[in-house]
Amino acid sequence: MTADLKNSPQIPDCYYQNDPVLVRPDRPTPNHSLYLSNLDDQKFLRFTIKYLYLYEKAVCVENLKFSLSKVLSDYYPLAGRLRAATSNESDDQKLEIDCNGEGAVFAEAFLDYSAVDFLEFCSKPNSSWRKLIYRVDAPSFLDVPPLVVQVTKLNCGGMIICTSFNHCICDGIGTSQFLNAWAQTSTNPNFVLQNAPFHSRHLLKPRSPPKVTFTHPGFTTSTFDRDEIDEFALIKYLQSQPLVATSITFNPSQILTLKRNIIPSVKCTTFEALASHTWKSWVKSLNLSHLLKVKLLFSVNIRKKVKPELPQGYYGNGFVLGCAETTVKDLSSKNVSHGVKLVQHAKSSLHDDNIKSMIDLLEGKKVKTDLSTTLVISQWSKLDLEHMDFGSGPPLHMGPLTSDVYCLFLPIIGDPESIRVSVSLPCSIAEKFEFYMTQNMDMGNDLGSNCYYG
Numbered sequence: 543m544t545a546d547l548k549n550s551p552q553i554p555d556c557y558y559q560n561d562p563v564l565v566r567p568d569r570p571t572p573n574h575s576l577y578l579s580n581l582d583d584q585k586f587l588r589f590t591i592k593y594l595y596l597y598e599k600a601v602c603v604e605n606l607k608f609s610l611s612k613v614l615s616d617y618y619p620l621a622g623r624l625r626a627a628t629s630n631e632s633d634d635q636k637l638e639i640d641c642n643g644e645g646a647v648f649a650e651a652f653l654d655y656s657a658v659d660f661l662e663f664c665s666k667p668n669s670s671w672r673k674l675i676y677r678v679d680a681p682s683f684l685d686v687p688p689l690v691v692q693v694t695k696l697n698c699g700g701m702i703i704c705t706s707f708n709h710c711i712c713d714g715i716g717t718s719q720f721l722n723a724w725a726q727t728s729t730n731p732n733f734v735l736q737n738a739p740f741h742s743r744h745l746l747k748p749r750s751p752p753k754v755t756f757t758h759p760g761f762t763t764s765t766f767d768r769d770e771i772d773e774f775a776l777i778k779y780l781q782s783q784p785l786v787a788t789s790i791t792f793n794p795s796q797i798l799t800l801k802r803n804i805i806p807s808v809k810c811t812t813f814e815a816l817a818s819h820t821w822k823s824w825v826k827s828l829n830l831s832h833l834l835k836v837k838l839l840f841s842v843n844i845r846k847k848v849k850p851e852l853p854q855g856y857y858g859n860g861f862v863l864g865c866a867e868t869t870v871k872d873l874s875s876k877n878v879s880h881g882v883k884l885v886q887h888a889k890s891s892l893h894d895d896n897i898k899s900m901i902d903l904l905e906g907k908k909v910k911t912d913l914s915t916t917l918v919i920s921q922w923s924k925l926d927l928e929h930m931d932f933g934s935g936p937p938l939h940m941g942p943l944t945s946d947v948y949c950l951f952l953p954i955i956g957d958p959e960s961i962r963v964s965v966s967l968p969c970s971i972a973e974k975f976e977f978y979m980t981q982n983m984d985m986g987n988d989l990g991s992n993c994y995y996g
Contacts, residue, residue, distance in 0.1 A: 716857030
């Protein structure tokens with residue numbers, strides 16, 4: 543296990559010789575409005591997923607544009623534009639996609655930086671990396687094209703490819719599906735998609751009338767005023783502070799040690815063990831009131847959980863958030879098995895009826911994801927994101943363009959059994975978090991000692 547404590551340096555400005563272009567589908571595509579499900583257009587997902595890929599050798603930019611144009615013909619909604627489906631002006635208005643074929647934004651740039659320089663600090667994104675994706679000057683989130691790409695040539699002959707996907711249109715599995723198709727088309731112009739993208743979102747439409755038959759602890763109907771009663775709005779506090787990225791890598795032997803320290807022994811997955819350990823370490827580092835209730839939200843793929851199952855090729859948001867909940871005292875003082883059982887219970891509760899109830903709950907747009915005292919974990923390590931070869935070989939590095947208060951489980955290039963945990967925290971809290979994450983792991987001692995922190 544390694545905890546990367548070094549801060550990454552600021553990168554220079556990118557040089558743009560030409561203005562960005564719009565890459566359109568290479569053949570006519572359907573022109574229509576595409577309904578977005580309640581899972582797609584919930585307010586929690588109104589942001590972009592930004593990936594960064596570092597390559598030792600650059601490839602022909604024109605070839606990347608050509609292959610992108612071909613893939614956009616299959617994934618034509620990504621060449622469209624988001625718009626409001628209702629006339630009201632609220633932030634929670636229903637969204638849809640105008641499939642008009644306007645195209646994806648494609649920018650070319652040069653950076654006076656080498657791949658070796660970048661690799662030294664690549665596990666610690668900082669704010670200067672935002673230069674690696676072209677910033678579209680738009681009045682609102684809706685006006686930014688759903689897909690933005692920037693290819694940045696480096697002074698060593700390498701390149702960085704950054705992509706920005708609107709999360710309302712696709713989830714992590716969907717973005718991986720698209721990127722794999724683009725990469726394979728770049729290396730083989732005659733590549734034919736084996737699993738055609740499935741565009742319709744009507745399989746996840748709410749029932750009429752909606753029937754909320756389960757409780758859904760991951761959501762709240764209250765405003766943020768409630769958080770002030772709970773001591774303070776934790777998520778607002780964290781986001782208001784200068785943040786530093788933490789990066790802690792767990793190798794297979796460390797993951798095995800973590801599982802062995804679950805007492806009493808509980809059969810569990812790597813995600814369940816590591817998510818519980820990360821949640822516990824995060825809570826202990828924040829020094830919260832021991833009576834406070836805290837939550838863990840984590841993405842759960844529902845493609846095979848709903849009935850009927852979602853078709854292969856479904857690239858819309860086919861996940862919901864599982865929710866584990868306990869008190870600071872119980873999570874901090876008990877063995878990590880306590881968190882594991884809570885995560886397992888949250889996962890097992892997400893069956894077809896529960897998911898349909900959740901979709902119905904979102905129909906009225908009267909609830910929001912409860913982030914007040916919550917850690918959110920997204921698992922990128924199982925999405926097959928790290929193998930994208932656009933013609934010059936696999937990437938040297940793959941990861942997020944930015945780091946945030948939301949936690950990511952990331953893949954390690956060349957080491958498929960290891961996982962990198964990344965989350966941003968205020969500096970003083972980050973140091974404690976890294977301590978708790980690594981404490982006793984090499985020695986195999988009991989992680990759930992009776993010591994109480996916070």
